Amino acid sequence: MHSLDGSASHLPVRVYYEDTDAAGVVYYANYLKYCERARTEWLRALGYAQESLRETRGRVFVVRSVAAEYLSSAQLDDLLDIETRVTELGRAKLTFTQRVLRDGQILFEATVLIVCVDWNTRKPASIPADLRSLMESPQ
Template identity: 55%
Template sequence: MYYEDTDAAGVIYYANYLRYCERARTEWLRAAGFEQQALLTEQRIGFVVRSVAGDYLSAGMLDDALHVTTGVETLRGASMVFVQKVMRGDEVLFRGRFVIACVDLDRKRPTPLPADMRTKLEKLVQA
């Protein structure tokens, strides 16, 4: 990790784990074939964090090489539940569960996941 990610003691600041997970979800969706900018402009939908539960299990430090695992646990009508881990090698530093809501940007209200997205994501839901 970088100096900007840490506190004065060289420990990764706790809120940065949420940032890492956000970036990983974006990359996960991109790898699944969904560009968020296209969803915003073409379908007028976006994704917002409805709730998050996290466990901080071990401290990450300056210069640690971290990676984030991402998977979908559940698909619901207008939301999906992601499970993510921030890892240093095989060690889990942070484990989080994120409920992500699909929102109609014009109405500012939840809206069902698009049918094509649901079909594709159903194949990726963890068993």
């Protein structure tokens, strides 16, 4: 279950066989998938589904850049906590700091720059005011 805890959002993720590589550890690209899933669930917890936002507002969120640090390995059957924080909120962009933890140990950290884009023009666009207001208020 997804939960909000102060300014951080937490999403539990179990590591399945399909997440691991030949060595039995989580394949490096899957950490980015976990972070994507956590950002999507964070937005859903605010009351906005990605597809609905595109259909009703013509807005989508796209990844502009990622800086990642792989600190330790997760393995099959680990229960991970994907922690998500908004660290910067601009007119059309958001910066997230995300961490993947196992029993409080940080395994992965990333800074992810997300841009709000007009679906039709594919150009940066303002985050809708009502959504932005929810993003600014502490959860």
